[in-house]
Amino acid sequence: MGLFYRKLGKGDKNLVIVHGLYGSSDNWLTVARQLMDLYQVYIVDQRNHGQSPHSNMMDYDVMAEDLKEFMSEAQIKSAYLMGHSMGGKTAMCFALKYPDMVDKLIVVDIAPKPYGSNGNYAHITNDHKNIVKALLSVNLKEHTSRSSIDKFLKDKITNDMVRSFLLKNISRGKDGLLQWKLNISAIAENLDSIMDGFSGRDELYGEEKEVFFIRGANSAYILEEDMQNVRKFFPSAQLTTIPNAGHWLHAEQTELFIKTIKYFLD
Numbered sequence: 001m002g003l004f005y006r007k008l009g010k011g012d013k014n015l016v017i018v019h020g021l022y023g024s025s026d027n028w029l030t031v032a033r034q035l036m037d038l039y040q041v042y043i044v045d046q047r048n049h050g051q052s053p054h055s056n057m058m059d060y061d062v063m064a065e066d067l068k069e070f071m072s073e074a075q076i077k078s079a080y081l082m083g084h085s086m087g088g089k090t091a092m093c094f095a096l097k098y099p100d101m102v103d104k105l106i107v108v109d110i111a112p113k114p115y116g117s118n119g120n121y122a123h124i125t126n127d128h129k130n131i132v133k134a135l136l137s138v139n140l141k142e143h144t145s146r147s148s149i150d151k152f153l154k155d156k157i158t159n160d161m162v163r164s165f166l167l168k169n170i171s172r173g174k175d176g177l178l179q180w181k182l183n184i185s186a187i188a189e190n191l192d193s194i195m196d197g198f199s200g201r202d203e204l205y206g207e208e209k210e211v212f213f214i215r216g217a218n219s220a221y222i223l224e225e226d227m228q229n230v231r232k233f234f235p236s237a238q239l240t241t242i243p244n245a246g247h248w249l250h251a252e253q254t255e256l257f258i259k260t261i262k263y264f265l266d
């Protein structure tokens with residue numbers, strides 16, 4: 001699958017950034033612009049997101065293969081790889097499968113564990129089944145603006161920040177009508193796989209390889225006890241915490257996040 005991507009910078013090191021669920025490369029432009037003096041920064045849209053193609057298939061193995069195809073086509077032999085949330089799981093899966101293509105790995109606010117309802121994480125993950133059900137209930141033909149859709153979703157998705165983030169996925173087609181950039185039906189069909197952990201994997205990332213996990217102090221996505229499971233796959237993993245930040249730490253504490261990234265990569 002030919003992923004859409006943005007390229008910024010002229011550095012002699014490559015940095016590939018992979019967004020999370022419901023996100024896109026647009027969400028990481030601010031971060032990329034602050035790193036472009038040091039690196040060639042590539043931000044991809046994962047399948048069923050942003051401007052990348054849609055597909056009924058969506059799990060971490062196929063998304064890792066998407067990433068490999070993108071790097072091959074962009075002639076990137078190896079890169080620093082950073083992924084946030086779902087993108088962090090894609091990055092972890094890719095690193096386990098193709099360790100020689102990863103110089104350093106940065107995983108942002110996600111662990112290789114299940115986050116679905118069976119893991120009792122609905123309160124943490126904003127109840128994704130409810131989000132997908134709400135998005136599927138929107139009849140775009142009945143709306144002419146984002147504000148109209150926002151009003152329709154307000155009772156279904158009560159968190160204003162989450163709702164605003166989701167509505168960034170609304171665009172206008174060539175006919176002027178509103179459309180979703182997301183393939184919501186595919187996300188709904190594959191949500192269990194997206195929320196799943198790495199329990200079926202047995203790969204081990206080399207101890208000599210540098211791995212950095214970053215979490216928000218106000219986020220419960222990575223707990224201290226999760227690092228034991230993390231190191232089953234990534235023995236050399238380090239963990240740092242960004243204060244006064246939640247799951248979207250790169251947006252909530254951008255300056256400190258950038259400083260932390262530079263410190264690890266340099």
